[in-house]
Amino acid sequence: MPAPARAELDDPGKPKSVPGRFQPTVESLRTYQTPEWFRDAKFGIWAHWGPQAVPRQGDWYARFMYVPGHPHYDYHVKTYGHPSEFGYKDLIPLWTADKFDPDALMEKYAAAGAKYFVSMGVHHDNFDLWNSRHHRWNATAMGPKRDIVGAWKTAARRQGLRFGVSEHLGASYCWWYPNHLYDQFWPKLGIGYDGADPRYRDLYHDNRDQPFRNTPDSWYTSNPDYHLKWYKRIRDLVDNYQPDLLYSDGGLPFGAIGRSLLADLYNSSMARSGKLEAVYNSKDSGSGEFHREWAVQDVERGVLKGINPLPWQTDTSNGDWFFNENYSYKTADDVVTMLADIVSKNGNMLLNVVLHADGSLPPESEQLLADLTAWMAVNAQAIHGTRPWKIDGEGPTEAAAGMFKEKVAYTARDIRFTTKGDRLFAITLGQPTGSVAITSLATGNPHEGRSVKRIRLLGHRGAMAFRQTGQALVIDAPATLPTRHASVFEITFA
Template sequence: MGRLSLVLLLSMLLIGTSRTKYEPTWESIDSRPLPPWYDQAKVGIFIHWGVFSVPSFGSEWFWWYWQKQKLKPYVDFMQRNYPPDFKYQDFAPQFTAEFFDAKEWTDIFASSGAKYIVLTTKHHEGYTLWGSKNSWNWNAVEVGPKRDLVEEMASALRANSDLRLGLYHSLFEWFNPLFEQDAASVFTTNFFPTSKTLPELYELIVKYKPEVLWSDGDGDAPDKYWNSTGFLAWLYNDSPVRDTVVTNDRWGAGSICTHGGFYTCADRYQPGHLLKHKWENCMTIDTKSWGYRRNAPLSDYLTIEQLVATLVETVSCGGNLLMNVGPTHDGRIAPIFEERLRQMGQWLKVNGEAIYNTTAWRAQNDSVTPHIWYTSRPQEKAIFAILLEWPNNGSVILGEPVVTQGQTQVMLLGHGSLKWEPVKPSGLEVVLPQLSFSQMPCQWAWTLKLTGAT
């Protein structure tokens, strides 16, 4: 019995010491493998919501453009519609969220086919959507809705869907006096990160246990000022989400597209070719703003055709798509956003096999026929050719796949098997079915699945 106890104790010690311990250096932090769920997920939803949703004019950078840059459209907007002594802080009580129903939002997000969401817990304005102990009188529990909006969203998401929770957090705040003080000393002091940023980051992780931590807004300060590697070492070694959490590359000046988890490189990043490192295209359905704009014309919103094309190109080149919606100050997701998300879900119901759990193929797009992008599932020996346009002549030539008669099979997802013929010098011509509009498997892009091809 004593010997068995000793064996068990040694086994437990071995298990305890087998976990990789990450050091607070970029070399060590960057060596951590990305948890597999993230690459398999492919599709996420970004939600930009805050006090900027009250003026809902121009951009979520409203405060900066109005007060700091004094851009004419913003100055004129305020002069026309508000008294002269009105401050940005006066918008906060009007951030009411009375129509916010987290379960309703979850239903919309789940219907889109997305596998994770990323909610702005705090943008550069500094207002937090939870009752941050470090954001006195500038948070959603004390001013505005008087509710913990992060908790409501996290609970509804977990109770009513399989989506994973992601949280966005801005490192810096435009007008925080402590940050301005540190910036004036060229970041030789660190009053702001030690008393504000880092306590909030630890609190978000421990309290809400997100599986995506989406950092942003370094304020031109280096990562040492933010103690980014120290925080990430804790996140990967000791946090409650250490095994599943993924994070991005916005952890201080110079870290973007260089250090961290997945790379974002730039907003609306679309390299058009395969990258060696996992990346994400964070982009907006309203092409001009991340926050809601009351005055946005229909022409500023992406069509579903454009949105599907963006998804297909992104996934073909090895990326994930994080598509943004901006809710209203009273907590609604506008019908135009809801429609786009539900349309994306309709498309993914038919074509999801070519998106989820796929890897980039040896060719990203076709060399003969334009507007065709490839993905693959090596484990199933399947290649997917996604056509963004339905040909007018009844057939399509795929120049990239190497095919063998009697072995290669082609099917149209949502329909069935198709006939094909080899073409010279290489590739194949696929005969497309003659379908009426109502018989089409989907309306915006179509997927050919090839097996027995290389």
């Protein structure tokens, strides 16, 4: 069946399209330009958080608890019981978020350098974290019995942060089909999991028709009824919380329906402020529709190669996407050096800082925020409000381009560049000892023909001793550095 026309969205009982400059066509949406606030922000923090944090086993628990042979299934049977008797619906009440203090958390996020904050809106588990008008399975009605999205938004605004929401609902219909299946072995052979119970079909979907294979062509369903359900719920999220940013976990879903939602997002933003302030993140992953002109490209756990002409974003996490007691964590070294590499290439980093199910921070997340706070207190001016230089950097280490390629062992010889006005910042992706040689600033180098006038190490009193030769700009680093993880040299020219 073809996708419903836009006129059908304006039928009684359905959300009304928002009039304005943008129409749900590729040509119209391609006139989008990324707002300056996002280009200046550079660093955001995400709460990728919800009921799937309860088992402490990590991401995609809601799916794999229904897949025999997977560790999540084995853990679930051992801890909670068989999924025909204790399913995901029974896990939701265990997510009480009883230690959730959004104001205290947001204060730490802002101190750590975040300029925008993104709340999970709904994950693939089909559980809405807001006061949902169209779905009874939501956080105000069960679990925390609290408007999680609304609480995050209030806290973000108090700290002066831009606010965003993420939606992973588009893929839920296909992703979650295992909840309808059953064991193919004794002693539960042929006994259906609780997703097959028609009483809960609004949570588990009636999705036997389209299984998910974790390939781009099976990420989004072709079922037009589900397209409309997705549109109504995400429009409800956007209309009621008016986010500055909306993130989809994939390309833009569902053709004309998705383009209608995107046009509504942009037109609503212009109606509120008189200018386009909204950002839409989507992925060039082969699923859905993607045009880098109409959205900010998002790269999951990876980076792009070189300086991208358009702003883009890496989304990553300091641990697993949901709390996982068996998962290793990124250090502040990992995060700072990755951030510098991304910013030098005209990108932003959106970092999930892992939360326990109760809303408290694991020790690793607490330590990361403390380390980022100390580093940003000295070096934030080389990150926020900057733009790329003529090249992104130099050194022996280059991150591989693409998603899921974020493990890189940078050294102090790896340098990334950012600019602000007449100042050039050279960020060493390691702690330098002795001297720092920047070959891109050698005398007569085509990247920068001017002579260096002055060099300052951020956080260090006094100018740096340096010499500019035909081979490199050589800076004598002090024996004691003002910050750990990475050092920033501010360079001004004659």
